[in-house]
Amino acid sequence: MDINITILAENSAAPGGIGEWGFSALVEADAKRVLFDTGAGTAALMNAATLKVDLAGIDAIVLSHGHYDHTGGLYEVLNHTGPVTVYAHPDVWTPKYGSLDGSPPRFIGIAVQREALEARGATFSLSAKPQRISDHIVTTGEVPMVTEYETIEDYLKVRQGEALEHDPLADDLSLVIEAEYGLVVLLGCAHRGVVNNLLQAKQVTGREDIYAAIGGTHLVHAGRERLESTGGALLELGVRYLGAAHCTGFKAAAYLSEVFGERFFPANAGMKLTLPFQE
């Protein structure tokens, strides 16, 4: 199975593209066109226009979680797609906040009301369980937190009544394509841990082989110990290619690039990937 992945929004951009904190990728596989995340704002649509990627009539949108940098482009994207099913976990709608370095909490959830998105043609399919989009494309559903070293930082909050509580990010999920050469996993932020996300991808598909993991790994605040545990686990999982992006962070990307050598690449906005890669 050939898989085409176009990175439409990412922190950094290939020449001619626009960088924006967030992530969005168009996946073309299994006779489906699936938009995974929508970036924070206008980058996904602007890069799509530059790359001559037409989003009209796409088969599905998948939201990795409710943070603004993955959902902020949705309202405008819907103007281009036409009516479309949006797959996500029900907790994408919890009111999410961030409070970094003691700064006043900032709303970082979905900024547009659900009704307004529905009025533009979104039909939400919300489930904590894996959701199947085609015979070979499925979401991980809610990701169990099983590794000891993958935790969610305290600065990520959710409003419960008047109080801000720690956000368990139950909505964090990945998109999995089951190819004959292995699983291809698209990660949003992997707040529940990149290793936990990949373990869940294996669990859901019953497959052992991970061909590629592409997207955010949320190692931007990780210390050396977590980096080493993660790098070791990714090798042990047999991840063949790692396309780290977004909230991986520079230090972690540099570290993982060392660990994976030629099998590492930064997945920047404007990149068009065709899998399997030529070796």
Ligand SMILES: [Fe+2]
């Ligand atoms: Fe996030």
Ligand SMILES: [Fe+2]
């Ligand atoms: Fe993010």
